[in-house]
Amino acid sequence: MDELAPEVEALRRIPFFEGLTPEDLSRIATIGERRSFEAGQAIVAKSDVGGGLFVILSGSATVEAGGKAHTLGPGGFFGEMALLAGRPRSATVVAAEPVEAMVLDAMYFRPFLIKNPSVAVTILEGVVERLREVQDRIDAATEERE
Numbered sequence: 001m002d003e004l005a006p007e008v009e010a011l012r013r014i015p016f017f018e019g020l021t022p023e024d025l026s027r028i029a030t031i032g033e034r035r036s037f038e039a040g041q042a043i044v045a046k047s048d049v050g051g052g053l054f055v056i057l058s059g060s061a062t063v064e065a066g067g068k069a070h071t072l073g074p075g076g077f078f079g080e081m082a083l084l085a086g087r088p089r090s091a092t093v094v095a096a097e098p099v100e101a102m103v104l105d106a107m108y109f110r111p112f113l114i115k116n117p118s119v120a121v122t123i124l125e126g127v128v129e130r131l132r133e134v135q136d137r138i139d140a141a142t143e144e145r146e
C-alpha cells in the first residue's frame with residue numbers, strides 16, 4: 001500500500017484542502033511537516049521571523065489579535081500574514097488543547113498557492129473575514145463614541 005495513503009486520507013477530510021486533487025494532497029503530505037503541540041504551548045510567537053503556514057488537523061488554538069481572542073479549530077489556518085507580507089509574526093498563537101497541524105514551509109508557500117488557486121481563494125476568504133470582523137468592531141466602537 002502507498003505509505004502516504006493514510007496521510008492523504010487525513011488531509012482530504014480537512015475543508016481547507018477539499019478542492020485539491022489526490023495528486024496535490026499527496027504532494028502536501030510529502031512537502032508538509034506534521035507537527036504536534038501540547039496544550040498551552042505557543043505555536044508561533046508575535047514578532048518571530050520565519051516559519052510556515054499552519055493548518056490545524058485536530059485540536060484548537062487561540063490568537064489574540066485586534067483586542068480580541070479568536071479560536072481556530074480543525075481546518076483553521078494561521079501564519080499566512082507573515083508569509084504574504086514578508087514581515088514578523090503579527091500575533092502569538094497558543095494551543096488551547098493538544099494540536100496536530102500540517103506545516104507548509106515558507107519556501108513552498110507561494111509556489112503552492114500558484115499551483116492551487118482554490119487554496120489561495122480559501123486563504124483570501126479567511127483573511128477578508130478576519131479583516132471584516134476587526135473593521136466591524138472598530139466601526140461599532142467609533143459609533144459609540146460619537
Ligand code: CMP
Nearest residue numbers: 063065070078079080081082089090091
Ligand atoms: P502571522 O502574522 O504569520 O502569525 C500570527 C497569525 O495569527 C497571523 O499570521 C494570522 O494567521 C493569525 N491571525 C491574526 N489576526 C487574526 C484574527 N483577527 N483572527 C484569526 N487569526 C488571526
